[in-house]
Amino acid sequence: MKTLRFGIEIETVGADRQQLTHAIRDAVGGHISSDFRGCRVTDSRGRIWRVVPDASLSGGMYSGEIVSPVLTYEDMETLQAVVRAAREAGAYADTSTGIHIHVDGSRFDAQSVTNLVKMVHKQERLLETALGVSATRLARYCKPIDAAFLQRLEARRPRTLQDVNAAWYGRRINMPDRYDQSRYHGLNLNSLFFRGTIEFRYFNGSVHAGEVKAYVQLVLALAARALASKAASSKRRDFNPATAKYDFRVFLLHLGLIGEEFKTARLHLLKKLEGSAAWKGQRRDRRGSGGGEDGSPGSEGSQGDAGAAPGNTPTEARAAA
Numbered sequence: 001m002k003t004l005r006f007g008i009e010i011e012t013v014g015a016d017r018q019q020l021t022h023a024i025r026d027a028v029g030g031h032i033s034s035d036f037r038g039c040r041v042t043d044s045r046g047r048i049w050r051v052v053p054d055a056s057l058s059g060g061m062y063s064g065e066i067v068s069p070v071l072t073y074e075d076m077e078t079l080q081a082v083v084r085a086a087r088e089a090g091a092y093a094d095t096s097t098g099i100h101i102h103v104d105g106s107r108f109d110a111q112s113v114t115n116l117v118k119m120v121h122k123q124e125r126l127l128e129t130a131l132g133v134s135a136t137r138l139a140r141y142c143k144p145i146d147a148a149f150l151q152r153l154e155a156r157r158p159r160t161l162q163d164v165n166a167a168w169y170g171r172r173i174n175m176p177d178r179y180d181q182s183r184y185h186g187l188n189l190n191s192l193f194f195r196g197t198i199e200f201r202y203f204n205g206s207v208h209a210g211e212v213k214a215y216v217q218l219v220l221a222l223a224a225r226a227l228a229s230k231a232a233s234s235k236r237r238d239f240n241p242a243t244a245k246y247d248f249r250v251f252l253l254h255l256g257l258i259g260e261e262f263k264t265a266r267l268h269l270l271k272k273l274e275g276s277a278a279w280k281g282q283r284r285d286r287r288g289s290g291g292g293e294d295g296s297p298g299s300e301g302s303q304g305d306a307g308a309a310p311g312n313t314p315t316e317a318r319a320a321a
Contacts, residue, residue, distance in 0.1 A: 001224035001256065002073040005104040006216060007197065010066040010083065011205050012091035013059030020051045020064045023089035027081040043069075056141075058096040070104070076216070080209035087207040095134060097205025098141060099212065101219045102197035107227060110158040113189070116198070116226035117153060118234035120187050121145045123251055125239040128186070130248050131202050132272045141215070142186040150234060165193050186245040198223070214268035221255035245273035248278045 012020065018319040021039040025032050029044035038052035047069035057063035066086065071079060108116075120127065124144055133142060152167040168182065168189045176193045183190040188199035200219045206212055226232070240247070249270055252258075257265055270277055 001217075001220040002241075004107070004220050004223055005070050005072055006220065007045075007070055007102040008066075008068045008079065008212070008216065009100040009102075010086070010212070011054055011057055011063075011093075011097040011099070012066065012086060012207060013063040013094055013097060014092045015064070015086065015090040016062050017051045017053065018070040019089045020066060020086055020091060022087040023091075024049050024051070024066065024082055027085040028078060036062075042089050050130065054112050056096060058094055065089075073220070076213055080213055081217070083207055083209040083212050091207050092145045093205030093207055095136070098137065098201065099203035099205060099215060099218055101200045101203065103190045103200070103223045105196045105198050108161075108198065109191070110160050110164050111231075112227045113161065113192070113198070114153060114158060114207055115229045115232040116222065117145060117150065117187065118232040119222065119226060119229075120224045121150055122232075122237050124186070124236075124253070125237075126237065126244060126248050127202060127237070129241070129244055130269055130273055132204055133186075133202055134204070137204070138186075141184055142317055145185065145187060146182075154234065161192075166191070168193070171226050198227060201236075210264055211268050214265040217254075217257060217262065217265045218252075218269060221252075221257055241274050243280050245270050245275040246279045248273055 015023070017039050021032055021041060024041045028041060028049065030042045032039065032041055034040065038050055038053070041049040043049060043207065049069060050067040052067060054063065054065045057065075059281075065210075066082065068079065068082075107240065122197050127260045128138065128144070132155070138144065148170070149168055156167055158164045158167060162172060165176075169180075175191070176190055178194050180190045180194075182188075183199070184201075186202040190199055191197050191199035199220075203215050206215075237247070249266065252262075252266055252269060266277075
């Protein structure tokens with residue numbers, strides 16, 4: 001996961017594009033310039049951060065979309081510094097804003113893309129609930145995985161990315177349009193065929209640096225799991241709001257978001273869900289079990305299976321994937 005390259009687009013309101021541009025420059029150094037696409041900051045490493053307009057945002061002239069350059073995991077602190085600087089400049093998120101995360105698609109073949117689609121489809125209801133995606137955004141900007149696409153994908157058993165392309169569009173398209181309407185899905189493969197990145201659009205807007213980091217970590221973990229898996233199941237997991245926090249925590253552990261390093265990520269990704277992170281159903285946490293509501297290391301212990309959770313067998317943890 002830490003070897004994957006990524007990029008991020010963060011939509012904000014409350015600050016104009018000049019304010020956002022100067023905030024980015026303060027965070028990353030370098031110099032400011034502009035072109036027909038908007039304002040940009042060339043940082044001290046020669047990478048370009050852009051601030052572009054977005055007509056869908058509610059803030060009018062007091063809005064902007066921050067578009068990062070290609071980043072690596074080592075750039076996480078820099079990304080967080082940019083988010084904090086934008087917030088200090090007056091930027092905030094509202095219901096019109098979202099976050100889009102792109103993962104470098106160069107390492108993906110037909111099997112790994114298929115794995116990713118199936119993994120996301122299986123957990124999509126849980127994922128949407130954990131991220132608090134509004135009904136409006138689900139209906140318009142980040143639709144669930146299309147059932148017809150999934151049916152075509154499973155029927156074709158694609159061996160090449162061209163086969164995946166044909167399943168995505170319903171026919172093979174060699175020169176996809178950047179603005180093809182199929183892009184408005186939570187998992188956007190139009191981006192893969194147009195620019196070579198897999199886009200995740202499920203995320204609400206945020207100028208909380210910890211949340212943004214958690215979102216990136218989740219996407220990278222999903223991508224890494226898809227790349228490492230030989231196969232995946234697409235059968236939808238039953239969704240139970242009463243056990244959603246526990247179920248999603250088990251899934252996060254299966255993805256490798258385990259231990260102290262990812263404790264904050266688990267906190268942010270679990271906080272919107274009901275129930276206990278430590279126990280399924282009505283069973284109460286037992287003193288000394290270490291089963292914290294955040295999925296803290298104490299609740300994971302030194303179990304032999306990284307996907308296992310207290311009171312669970314490794315089989316149950318694997319079933320979450």
